[in-house]
Amino acid sequence: MTKHGVVLGPEDAVVAAAARHFSFPPPRTGGDSCRKLAAQVDLGAAVMGSWLDSMKASSPRHRLMAPLAGAADAEHDDWMERHPSALERFEALAAAAKGKQVAVFLDYDGTLSPIVEDPDRAVMTDEMREAVRGVAARFPTAIVSGRCRDKVFGFVGLEELYYAGSHGMDIRGPTADPNNHGKPAAEFLPVIEEAYAALVGSVEASIPGAKVENNKFCLSVHFRCVEEAAWGALFERVRAVLRDYPGLRLTQGRKVLEVRPMIKWDKGKALEFLLDALGYAERSDVFPVYVGDDRTDEDAFKVLRSRGQGAGILVSRFPKETAASFSLRDPAEVRDFLRRLVDANAT
Incomplete structure (x- = not known):
């Protein structure tokens, strides 16, 4: 392995990269994507079931509920080989x-x-x-x-x-x-602020343990402290809020629902x-x-x-x-x- 300073490429490129606040405009998706999202949030029970399954899968405690220890060990060994x-x-x-x-x-x-x-x-x-x-x-x-x-x-x-x-x-x-304060998703900031306030009012105010975090260019709805029985209600409230913001999309992380601008990034x-x-x-x-x-x-x-x-x-x-x-x-x-x-x- 080489040291940080031992770079075989042009030094000017590295120095320039290290000396600026990166500013770039990630390309937005077209109107079709917004329409697809609007359609997705209206799919009803099928979408709800899919998201709840995904939310459960992101919770480590569900991985601990393997019915057979031998099967779990075999699965783990196979996974570790790969x-x-x-x-x-x-x-x-x-x-x-x-x-x-x-x-x-x-x-x-x-x-x-x-x-x-x-x-x-x-x-x-x-x-x-x-x-x-x-x-x-x-x-x-x-x-x-x-x-x-x-x-x-x-x-x-x-x-x-x-x-x-x-x-x-x-x-x-x-x-x-x-x-130098470039904002690659600056046009979304007012919408994100508005959606943040709406999610706080709808989700935090009614779902015990829920927390909405404003990450400036995206929002995180944490449900790690929410009782599992309330996950469906939480998802429905998030989905209801996002119906008013077709420029935002919903994704999922580890015990968190994330709201991001509709851009390819x-x-x-x-x-x-x-x-x-x-x-x-x-x-x-x-x-x-x-x-x-x-x-x-x-x-x-x-x-x-x-x-x-x-x-x-x-x-x-x-x-x-x-x-x-x-x-x-x-x-x-x-x-x-x-x-x-x-x-x-x-x-």
Whole structure:
């Protein structure tokens, strides 16, 4: 593996990428997509059943309810064969990355910090922060999160990183000009603010445990503290609010419903944008490592698979469908993996 400063491509591209607040206009989808969404939210019971099943599948406790221990063990063993531990296979990863420019991309919740009941208390440990700091000293390193960029920066507190907030709709480099405030989804901000107020009034006010979080360019409706019996009512209330906002779409993450602008942008697009900004888009000697735990990270895993480069690493204790090639069990293993990256490139 190579050090952060040992880059074989044009240095000007890397310096320029590190010295600006990335501003870009993600392409909007056409009116057909808006009409499709409007049709989707009116499908009734079929949509409700599908979303409830998906909401349950995102809850780890449902994975613990396997009827037969032997069957669960067999499923886990088969899954681990296809997605082996990145710690146990670290030497193989290091060999694949040898002589290449490594770049590291990290989700935040569930990856650098544990999933907690109160999203505002998802604080990373000092040990994790030092591990991330060590990696960033050697490789270009980015945090790619569904959270607001400023909130993630407040959790992490490291100025030397790239931060891609709101699923990559708000990206800033480590030495960004503080006076440059590009807003790639600026036209949606008034609508998002209005939808936020409507969701707070409809969901938080009537569903105990529900929390609506404003991530600036997207909204998160957390249901990790909501009784399962109320999940259907929560979904119906979210769906009812969104009928008035055809420019917004509903997606799902880990125990969260997410409301985003109707634009073609996700963590996979953010990964591609960052690689391009770093001057790595057309290079074959680059080894991107993306670590994440959520459905939203699957878009980034798929980008790495399509490029045939690097390694996608899913953080999960339970077998689930993924485009990642490797796995880690929890944030503690992520910390150990990052430390090994540092140790392997200490000289």
